[in-house]
Amino acid sequence: MLKEAGPLDKNNPGFTEHLLDPRWRLSIPTQHRADIIKDNQVVLAAGYKGSLAIWNPDMWEKKGGRAGDVPPEERASFEDRFIAKVTHWIEKVDSQARVQLPDFLRDFCKLPRREVVVADAGDHILIWDRERWKEFLYQEFSRLEKSNKPPGP
DSSP states (O other): OSSSSSSOTSSSOEEEEOOTTTOOOOEOOOHHHHHHOOTEEEEEEEEEGGEEEEOOHHHHHHHTOOTTTTTTTTTOOOOHHHHHHHHHHHBBOOOOOEEEEEEEHHOOOOOOSSEEEEOOSSSSSEEEEEEHHHHHHHHHHHHHHHTTOOOOO
């Protein structure tokens, strides 16, 4: 269940791997459908570090349509808010809970392949190219290791 950002459920790994269909549609994972889809719609926007964010339309409005997935130290930047605003799409979700990922947003978020990772970001989900997700995790763990901080909240 999506919620305001907070600690991940220990029984949930926080991400799952998926395959986009030949028409570049993502089947929204079952565990996120009730929280993400509203009136058969979702909001798609540029997400954290080049990912593609999928928001519930009400949560998007509550966050003011800004890049709510940006870490607190970066959250106030005009550029983050601007990118989120100008790259967001309201998309219909079909009867099989699939959402079309627009070409422009796929290109902007660097999703060249159909193999993706869906990551739980608390109050929305993030779609990553599978290879970029691995690179992102490696970089984050390396950064944490250098700072001697344990992973987690």
